[in-house]
Amino acid sequence: xxxxxxxxxxxxxxxxxxxxxxxxxxxxxxxxxxxxxxxxxxxxxxxxxxxxxxxxxxxxxxxxxxxxxxxxxxxxxxxxxxxxxxxxxxxxxxxxxxxxxxxxxxxxxxxxxxx
Amino acid sequence: xxxxxxxxxxxxxxxxxxxxxxxxxxxxxxxxxxxxxxxxxxxxxxxxxxxxxxxxxxxxxxxxxxxxxxxxxxxxxxxxxxxxxxxxxxxxxxxxxxxxxxxxxxxxxxxxxxx
Numbered sequence: 001x002x003x004x005x006x007x008x009x010x011x012x013x014x015x016x017x018x019x020x021x022x023x024x025x026x027x028x029x030x031x032x033x034x035x036x037x038x039x040x041x042x043x044x045x046x047x048x049x050x051x052x053x054x055x056x057x058x059x060x061x062x063x064x065x066x067x068x069x070x071x072x073x074x075x076x077x078x079x080x081x082x083x084x085x086x087x088x089x090x091x092x093x094x095x096x097x098x099x100x101x102x103x104x105x106x107x108x109x110x111x112x113x114x115x
Numbered sequence: 116x117x118x119x120x121x122x123x124x125x126x127x128x129x130x131x132x133x134x135x136x137x138x139x140x141x142x143x144x145x146x147x148x149x150x151x152x153x154x155x156x157x158x159x160x161x162x163x164x165x166x167x168x169x170x171x172x173x174x175x176x177x178x179x180x181x182x183x184x185x186x187x188x189x190x191x192x193x194x195x196x197x198x199x200x201x202x203x204x205x206x207x208x209x210x211x212x213x214x215x216x217x218x219x220x221x222x223x224x225x226x227x228x229x230x
Binding site for chain 1: 118121122125126128129130131132133135136137140141143155158159160177178179200204207208209211212214215216217218219221222223225
C-alpha cells in the first residue's frame with residue numbers, strides 16, 4: 001500500500017467510529033442524505049456518500065433512525081430522523097464519547113511527560 | 116438484535132476508531148500485548164484482546180509498528196514499539212483527532228441550542 005493511501009485509511013478509520021454518534025446527534029431535525037452530509041461537513045466532519053448512505057440504512061434497520069420518502073423540489077427524497085430508541089441511546093453514547101476524549105487526553109499527556 | 120447488544124455494538128464501534136491512535140501514542144515505550152492492554156485500560160480505554168492483538172499484527176504489517184520476540188519471565192513475548200513510519204504519521208493523526216473532537220463539540224452545542 002502506498003504511504004499516502006495508508007495515511008488516508010488510518011484517518012478514515014479514526015473518523016468512522018464517531019460518524020454514528022455525529023449522525024444521531026444531528027437528526028433531531030430531519031434531514032435527507034445530502035443535506036446531512038453538508039451539515040456534518042459544515043461542522044468539520046467530512047464523510048463521503050459511500051460511507052454515509054449505507055450507514056443511514058443500517059441505523060434505520062437497527063431501529064435507531066426512522067425515515068420516509070417525500071417529494072421535495074420535484075424529486076423524491078428520503079428524510080431521516082432519530083427514533084425514540086436512538087434518542088434513548090444518545091446520552092450513554094455521549095457519555096462514552098466524553099470518556100474516550102478524556103482517555104486520549106491522558107495518553108497524550110503521559111506521552112509528553114515521557115519525553 | 117437485543118437492545119443491550121445493539122447498545123454494546125454501537126459503543127464498541129465508537130471506540131474502535133480511536134484504538135489505532137491510542138496504540139501508536141502508547142508504543143513510544145515498547146510493550147507486549149497484555150501490558151499494552153493494561154496500560155490502555157488504566158488510562159480509561161477498555162479494549163479486548165480479540166480486538167487488540169489482530170490490530171497489533173495489522174499495524175506491523177502496515178509498517179507502523181515493529182516487534183520482536185523476547186524471553187521475559189520465562190516465556191516468549193512479542194514486544195511492539197512504534198516504527199519510524201508510525202512516528203512520522205502520529206502528528207497528522209493527532210491533529211485529525213483534535214479536528215474530530217472539535218467537530219463533535221460543535222455538533223453537541225448546536226443540538227443544545229436547537230432545543
